[in-house]
Amino acid sequence: MVQEAFINGVSTLKNGAARPKLRNSNPSFASQVSEITKDLSDQVEWFRTRPLEKEYPVILVDALYEKVRCERHVISMAVALVQGLTSEGNREILAVEPLIA
Structure with a gap:
């Protein structure tokens, strides 16, 4: 559910429908989304700054x-x-x- 919410751009502040299902889960919905975002941001930064070492005719x-x-x-x-x-x-x-x- 966290991954689907992240992919669909659901704000952690607007997750009213998901909140009751995740209320007792640990870590919290917001922290899970933050972890996913940080990991994806790191991967995007690596991709954007990687050296292009091959020739591309x-x-x-x-x-x-x-x-x-x-x-x-x-x-x-x-x-x-x-x-x-x-x-x-x-x-x-x-x-x-x-x-x-």
Whole structure:
């Protein structure tokens, strides 16, 4: 339930329906979500700052629209997806970045 709430962007302050089911659980819902968020944030930071050590003769850039949380609103935002094609013919994701207007 915690993972589903996290993926769906359910605020820890607006979890009224989930709270009775989790009331007796330990650790709390909010702390579980915080742990998941920290772990994901660490993984994202590693991905964004990793060195790109291969050569990519071909770079593919595409964009798609995703619903994202911006401050307290959910908006539709373009997200760039950058792929590199290696000399061996394998595709690798190089970057996933929001395109801020």
